Amino acid sequence: MGKIAVLFAGQGAQYEGMGKDFLTHSPAAEQVFQTADSIRPGTSVQCTTAPKEELGVTINTQPCLFCADLAAAAALKEAGVKADMAAGFSLGEIPALAFAGLLDTQEAFRFVVRRGILMDEAARAQGGGMLAVLKLDAAAVEALCADIPGCWPVNYNCPGQTVISCREDALPTAEAAVKAQGGRSVRLAVSGAFHSPLMDSAAQALREEFSPLRFQTPALPLYANVTGDVYENEEQLFRQVNSPVRWQAAIERMAQAGADTFIEVGPGKTLTGLTKKILPGARAFSVQDTAGLQAVLEVL
Numbered sequence: 001m002g003k004i005a006v007l008f009a010g011q012g013a014q015y016e017g018m019g020k021d022f023l024t025h026s027p028a029a030e031q032v033f034q035t036a037d038s039i040r041p042g043t044s045v046q047c048t049t050a051p052k053e054e055l056g057v058t059i060n061t062q063p064c065l066f067c068a069d070l071a072a073a074a075a076l077k078e079a080g081v082k083a084d085m086a087a088g089f090s091l092g093e094i095p096a097l098a099f100a101g102l103l104d105t106q107e108a109f110r111f112v113v114r115r116g117i118l119m120d121e122a123a124r125a126q127g128g129g130m131l132a133v134l135k136l137d138a139a140a141v142e143a144l145c146a147d148i149p150g151c152w153p154v155n156y157n158c159p160g161q162t163v164i165s166c167r168e169d170a171l172p173t174a175e176a177a178v179k180a181q182g183g184r185s186v187r188l189a190v191s192g193a194f195h196s197p198l199m200d201s202a203a204q205a206l207r208e209e210f211s212p213l214r215f216q217t218p219a220l221p222l223y224a225n226v227t228g229d230v231y232e233n234e235e236q237l238f239r240q241v242n243s244p245v246r247w248q249a250a251i252e253r254m255a256q257a258g259a260d261t262f263i264e265v266g267p268g269k270t271l272t273g274l275t276k277k278i279l280p281g282a283r284a285f286s287v288q289d290t291a292g293l294q295a296v297l298e299v300l
Contacts, residue, residue, distance in 0.1 A: 008265055011190070023048060062113070069095040097222065118206060152197065228249025
């Protein structure tokens with residue numbers, strides 16, 4: 001068997017009750033929630049009991065998803081699964097930073113709380129939305145966005161799937177352009193145009209507030225959204241907020257580094273599906289509860 005890569009779920013995967021199973025059954029996962037509660041009281045209760053509507057608010061989504069992701073990863077490690085590398089999709093990159101050892105859990109959680117607040121403020125001020133563009137290659141989507149003011153390609157998910165962020169008034173134009181080129185677009189249930197220049201204010205505020213932040217020596221390689229390659233410095237953490245997520249590149253480079261088993265941690269199976277589309281021959285699993293963990297343990 002080749003190397004194991006752990007993938008951390010991103011915003012949009014959240015659901016009511018996420019993380020509860022691990023909180024109940026894993027001491028390592030419980031420690032993650034206790035750390036979060038010491039900084040943001042009530043996070044564990046909100047994460048495991050709040051309705052979908054409450055969890056869908058960015059200021060709640062980001063700290064709660066951080067906990068659900070990192071708790072699942074902690075339970076995986078506690079069970080004896082040794083990761084060789086990691087990556088996190090968008091918000092998932094923050095718990096991945098803690099898992100890989102570049103930041104401690106307290107630092108990473110404080111950062112994600114402020115990230116959620118500042119991105120929510122930027123979204124309220126700027127508006128906008130996001131479209132998943134299907135059945136067009138990335139180059140076609142880039143060309144399409146270049147012709148529409150206020151549209152940017154922001155998530156390079158897998159072959160034939162690129163997400164774009166747009167100003168509110170540009171969304172209908174983008175939808176029509178996608179259809180005219182034979183593609184299909186789906187509006188995402190998000191509150192803003194994330195990973196685009198409309199998040200510049202959030203990125204700058206995080207840069208100013210967390211400028212003293214310094215990475216520790218990592219325990220394992222973490223692949224960055226901004227480059228699709230191994231994390232190099234703290235500046236990539238701030239740039240991630242208003243830069244595209246190069247997810248396909250990250251998965252491909254982890255495969256080049258020897259990964260053939262990819263384990264998604266946290267709610268949902270989005271990254272598991274994307275991995276199978278990027279690397280049809282790879283083994284991909286989802287660990288969002290103890291049943292999923294047991295299934296992975298049996299295979300490994």
